[in-house]
Amino acid sequence: MNLLKYRLAQLVSSAQRAKPEYDLHRRVLMYHSINQHSDGDGGTYSILGSNFAAHVDLLAEHRESENSKIVSLDSPSESGVTITFDDGYQDTLTVAARILGAKKLPFTVFVTSQNITSGNPSYLSQSQLIELSKIPEVTIGSHGHSHTHLAELSSLEVHDELRQSKEWLEQTIQKAVTTLSYPHGSFNAEVVRIAADTGYKFAATSKWGVYQVGTRPLEIPRIDIWGPDTRRTLQQKLCGKWNWIAGLV
Numbered sequence: 515m516n517l518l519k520y521r522l523a524q525l526v527s528s529a530q531r532a533k534p535e536y537d538l539h540r541r542v543l544m545y546h547s548i549n550q551h552s553d554g555d556g557g558t559y560s561i562l563g564s565n566f567a568a569h570v571d572l573l574a575e576h577r578e579s580e581n582s583k584i585v586s587l588d589s590p591s592e593s594g595v596t597i598t599f600d601d602g603y604q605d606t607l608t609v610a611a612r613i614l615g616a617k618k619l620p621f622t623v624f625v626t627s628q629n630i631t632s633g634n635p636s637y638l639s640q641s642q643l644i645e646l647s648k649i650p651e652v653t654i655g656s657h658g659h660s661h662t663h664l665a666e667l668s669s670l671e672v673h674d675e676l677r678q679s680k681e682w683l684e685q686t687i688q689k690a691v692t693t694l695s696y697p698h699g700s701f702n703a704e705v706v707r708i709a710a711d712t713g714y715k716f717a718a719t720s721k722w723g724v725y726q727v728g729t730r731p732l733e734i735p736r737i738d739i740w741g742p743d744t745r746r747t748l749q750q751k752l753c754g755k756w757n758w759i760a761g762l763v
């Protein structure tokens with residue numbers, strides 16, 4: 515989404531009514547990386563560090579309320595808010611974990627195993643991944659082995675992607691890995707079947723929506739968080755004012 519479309523979406527969302535019933539559903543937030551230094555546009559999926567800190571303040575302020583408590587992805591709770599990060603960026607450890615950990619807010623990090631072993635400094639190194647996994651608030655999940663569109667692969671290839679990343683992560687962090695986020699949000703019935711077979715219990719998609727009674731745990735919708743999202747935008751997204759955008763993104 516470019517900035518012009520974003521500004522238009524902001525206008526439309528501001529004019530929407532809050533949806534009171536929306537509070538009773540679980541809202542799963544999807545973050546990617548955090549843009550620490552630049553004042554400029556870090557792209558749709560890189561949120562400004564100051565905006566991220568403001569988001570965490572908002573989430574922490576309302577955590578005592580039943581509808582806004584912060585729960586991990588694998589929690590049985592029907593309400594509340596779940597925080598997730600995709601891809602395994604280095605700033606998930608150096609920025610996000612520091613801010614969320616200080617407030618004792620749980621969050622899940624979906625890691626692409628090949629990103630970790632690639633040596634690309636944008637992503638966590640193996641030792642940083644281990645460090646992140648030891649933080650009590652953190653759950654590590656899989657984001658596939660090579661960040662490929664799973665729905666476009668053969669069943670055998672999907673199986674390899676999901677098993678390889680799970681085994682590598684479990685061996686590296688010495689913990690069970692039962693959560694997954696489909697890379698590029700790409701999945702279909704066969705991918706879900708193989709995910710279940712491989713031992714995943716919860717999987718996050720990139721479809722816009724809430725996690726409610728009847729949602730299949732291997733097809734959990736999320737709410738996209740974008741680069742320019744301020745505290746106010748998050749507040750709007752949490753109360754359903756951006757729901758109209760589902761299906762358009």
Ligand SMILES: [Zn+2]
Pocket residue numbers: 600601657661697698
């Ligand atoms: Zn990704």
